[in-house]
Amino acid sequence: MTRFGHQVHGKLTVFLLTIVLFITLSSASTDSSVSSLSKEELCALDVQSSRRVLDILQVTPEPAPSHNESEPGVSPRILCFAVSYSAQHQTRVRAVAETWGQRCDKLLFFSNLSDIIVVGADTPSERRYEVVHLDIIADHAHLWLRTRAALKYLHTHYRHDYDWFYKCDDDTYAIIENMKKYLKRPEILQRVNREPMQMGHRFNMPDNAFNSYIRNKMLNALWRSRWDRMVYNSGGAGYVINRLYLDKIVDSLQDWTCLPDEASATMPEDAGVSFCMMWN
Structure with a gap:
């Protein structure tokens, strides 16, 4: 056993990277103005950018199953x-x-x-x-x-x-x-x-x-x-x-x-x- 990670198909990986690249490029135009933002504003901008990716991927965390639910x-x-x-x-x-x-x-x-x-x-x-x-x-x-x-x-x-x-x-x-x-x-x-x-x-x-x-x-x-x-x-x-x-x-x-x-x-x-x- 070499790892306990999820296997991700190549096509899905390319798709996800394309989404991230698109969002990164679309945000590049704002780089010149971020230097004037406060720390709080920068954090808010970072959270907003991350949410755009998560919304597209529709990531929903699953609750951990209780021990009683196990067979x-x-x-x-x-x-x-x-x-x-x-x-x-x-x-x-x-x-x-x-x-x-x-x-x-x-x-x-x-x-x-x-x-x-x-x-x-x-x-x-x-x-x-x-x-x-x-x-x-x-x-x-x-x-x-x-x-x-x-x-x-x-x-x-x-x-x-x-x-x-x-x-x-x-x-x-x-x-x-x-x-x-x-x-x-x-x-x-x-x-x-x-x-x-x-x-x-x-x-x-x-x-x-x-x-x-x-x-x-x-x-x-x-x-x-x-x-x-x-x-x-x-x-x-x-x-x-x-x-x-x-x-x-x-x-x-x-x-x-x-x-x-x-x-x-x-x-x-x-x-x-x-x-x-x-x-x-």
Whole structure:
């Protein structure tokens, strides 16, 4: 699975670009006068121009279906989680909670400080999202250690409640409806309860980067005796794992092959997860 975006036919794309180009050209004659407008007037002009495109395309947002509307036993239950830090609680974290994160069956954040993100406060649609505290340094060099802790927490508290666990960054945007449709494909349903599964956008780690992280000579040599390249799913775009994968990765965290030394502990979390699972 490389992406969860909509496929757009070529002819439709050309049509939409033609509309935008037409509107842009028709507005070009006003460029000489915009320099004299105030900030408020410029914002109003920008909104007006955008509405012209939206009116032509007749874009109407669809409400998110409630969990009760899903077909029982068919629609996969997805827990989405992101590892962040306190400075981003009211920016990136809130942005996820206010938008696509609401389409997950459960949304959790992990950070250096515990918190509750309230969306739609004092309204009938008020929602609260928990930020779980991790007692680990909140920087990129410790992201693998923080992700390990998050996976353990999920396994302890939510292992039996959800079918899939989607890990992403705090600046990711995902279309959960597409993800759920993909996860309902027959070839996935046939395997989801039989074997560990992880899906995402694949990357290949350069050899020099691999050596900088895996400095344990015995571990490096053992790995190279079995594999010739380090392939992993990107944590930025996000990867989704099933319940059996969560079981297996948590069981593997104590193994000596699962990045035990200080240097390997700084490996990017997405590569770290894949590295540990390669031995299973």
